[in-house]
Structures are given as C-alpha cells and as structure tokens.
Amino acid sequence: xxxxxxxxxxxxxxxxxxxxxxxxxxxxxxxxxxxxxxxxxxxxxxxxxxxxxxxxxxxxxxxxxxxxxxxxxxxxxxxxxxxxxxxxxxxxxxxxxxxxxxxxxxxxxxxxxxxxxxxxxxxxxxxxxxxxxxxxxxxxxxxxxxxxxxxxxxxxxxxxxxxxxxxxxxxxxxxxxxxxxxxxxxxxxxxxxxxxxxxxxxxxxxxxxxxxxxxxxxxxxxxxxxxxxxxxxxxxxxxxxxxxxxxxxxxxxxxxxxxxxxxxxxxxxxxxxxxxxxxxxxxxxxxxxxxxxxxxxxxxxxxxxxxxxxxxxxxx
Numbered sequence: 628x629x630x631x632x633x634x635x636x637x638x639x640x641x642x643x644x645x646x647x648x649x650x651x652x653x654x655x656x657x658x659x660x661x662x663x664x665x666x667x668x669x670x671x672x673x674x675x676x677x678x679x680x681x682x683x684x685x686x687x688x689x690x691x692x693x694x695x696x697x698x699x700x701x702x703x704x705x706x707x708x709x710x711x712x713x714x715x716x717x718x719x720x721x722x723x724x725x726x727x728x729x730x731x732x733x734x735x736x737x738x739x740x741x742x743x744x745x746x747x748x749x750x751x752x753x754x755x756x757x758x759x760x761x762x763x764x765x766x767x768x769x770x771x772x773x774x775x776x777x778x779x780x781x782x783x784x785x786x787x788x789x790x791x792x793x794x795x796x797x798x799x800x801x802x803x804x805x806x807x808x809x810x811x812x813x814x815x816x817x818x819x820x821x822x823x824x825x826x827x828x829x830x831x832x833x834x835x836x837x838x839x840x841x842x843x844x845x846x847x848x849x850x851x852x853x854x855x856x857x858x859x860x861x862x863x864x865x866x867x868x869x870x871x872x873x874x875x876x877x878x879x880x881x882x883x884x885x886x887x888x889x890x891x892x893x894x895x896x897x898x899x900x901x902x903x904x905x906x907x908x909x910x911x912x913x914x915x916x917x918x919x920x921x922x923x924x925x926x927x928x929x930x931x932x933x934x935x936x937x938x939x940x941x942x943x
Contacts, residue, residue: 671714689719691737708743757897769882782839785832787891794888798866
C-alpha cells in the first residue's frame with residue numbers, strides 16, 4: 628500500500644472543521660480556473676477521487692508514480708489523458724503554494740516531469756451515448772425494494788432520464804422546486820447560474836418521487852440526501868456530484884447498461900427530437916442558449932426506427 632505524504636504544517640487550502648480536505652482542495656483549485664473550464668476540471672477530480680478510493684490511496688497524494696498509474700487505467704484517448712494530467716498538475720500546484728510543506732512542492736515538481744502514458748490509450752474519441760428505449764427501461768427497473776436506498780436511487784435515475792437534468796442540478800434539487808401535480812420542476816442554478824422551469828416527461832419519475840417522499844417519512848428541504856447503514860436517512864443536505872455519479876455507476880452494474888449521467892441528458896434530447904418534439908421546446912428543456920448546441924447533443928436514431936417516420940411525397 629502506498630505510503631501517504633506526511634502533513635505536519637497547516638495547509639493553505641481553505642477548510643472547515645467538518646470539510647473533507649480533498650473537497651476543500653478541489654474548491655480551491657476550481658477557483659483558479661475560468662468558469663467554462665471548471666466542469667471539465669471537476670470531472671477529472673471526480674474520476675481521480677473514485678480511482679483513489681478503490682485503491683485506498685489518499686487523493687491528495689499527487690506524485691508522479693501514482694498519477695501515472697491513474698492515467699494508464701483510463702480507457703480514453705491520449706489527448707484526454709494529457710488533459711487529465713494538466714488538471715491534476717493544477718491541483719498539485721495549489722498544494723505547492725504552501726511553502727511550509729516541501730513534500731507538496733516535490734509532488735508538484737514530479738508531475739511537471741511526467742508525460743501522459745501512451746500504452747493502452749484509445750485511438751477513438753469518447754463515445755457519446757444516447758440509449759435506446761429498451762436500455763433506458765432496464766436502468767429504470769434496476770432498483771428494486773422498499774428500503775430507502777433503492778427508492779432514492781430509482782427516483783434519481785428516473786429523474787435524470789425523464790428531465791435531462793445535469794448531475795449537479797439533480798444533486799441540489801429541493802422539494803420546494805418540484806410541482807408533482809403539474810409535472811414540472813425549477814432549476815435554480817443551471818449552467819451559467821441561470822434559472823429555468825422544465826417538464827418531467829411521463830408519470831414514472833413523478834410516481835417514483837412521490838414514493839421516495841413518502842418513505843422518507845419527514846419534512847425535508849433537499850430531495851436527494853445520503854442514506855446510511857441501517858436504512859437511515861443522512862442529514863438534510865444535498866447530495867454531492869460524486870454521489871450522483873456513484874449511483875449511476877452502481878446502476879450500470881445492476882442493469883448491465885453502460886451510461887454516464889450526461890448520457891441520460893443526451894438520451895432525452897435525442898428521443899424528444901426523434902419523436903416529434905419541436906427544437907424550441909427541447910432547447911428550453913435543456914437550457915441551451917443556442918439551437919446548435921441542442922442539435923449537437925442529439926444522436927442519430929436507429930435506421931429502422933427512422934424509416935418508420937420517413938413519410939415522403941414521392942417514391943410510393
């Protein structure tokens with residue numbers, strides 16, 4: 628097992644008595660980058676944290692040997708590996724600002740000398756998935772049982788696929804944002820800190836949310852909170868982005884369908900456009916500023932399904 632870097636001096640990374648040191652480090656690092664880049668940085672930090680947890684390595688142990696192993700484990704293109712390395716260097720640089728801790732400075736300098744490994748790198752760009760209706764149904768049926776955890780996860784997965792919420796938007800959702808009778812919800816702080824009201828497609832997500840609210844058994848501010856051992860609710864606080872990601876990964880294993888939180892968003896956009904929804908409606912639902920962005924999200928549907936909708940006025 629890797630030996631952790633000893634920390635004896637007080638770090639310059641802002642924290643509170645209850646704050647996780649790594650999460651505080653992530654916040655401090657994201658504060659140094661442009662808002663448009665923060666999402667990509669945060670995604671890499673989430674992957675890094677998850678990988679470290681699986682191997683019982685401190686995620687603040689940012690030395691070249693460990694980072695190289697992480698990069699080699701990513702089934703992505705060489706370009707993506709290089710970008711991931713750059714984002715981890717940025718984090719190590721923030722730690723290195725604490726000049727009283729030479730170990731962190733050494734870790735940062737080791738990353739400056741590291742080059743992203745080429746072995747095993749994918750030659751293809753990341754697959755942007757839009758799931759088929761059959762695949763979506765398998766994910767929606769993945770969580771069974773009456774306990775808190777499956778009820779919460781079923782409601783969360785249904786909401787991702789039937790509203791096209793971003794992961795961070797779902798995590799921060801409040802009960803006061805939901806109108807389950809009208810089938811709508813309010814996104815308070817969408818991308819660019821914009822507010823929008825969106826529709827909840829169909830009834831499945833609405834019913835799952837009603838069941839989840841009932842089994843919670845008490846008035847709470849946030850929709851999706853933590854669930855601890857012994858079928859107990861955690862504190863009334865929003866989920867983290869990482870927890871949403873973890874629920875999606877667990878749903879992958881249960882359902883046998885590979886997807887990311889953003890694939891759920893892409894799936895709804897593709898399905899809505901391919902079944903006749905107007906581009907304007909889908910654009911508003913997604914919270915996109917430009918129509919071109921909405922169209923980039925949409926993936927081509929299966930040719931057999933497309934054939935059913937092609938009704939030309941020539942050719943018999």
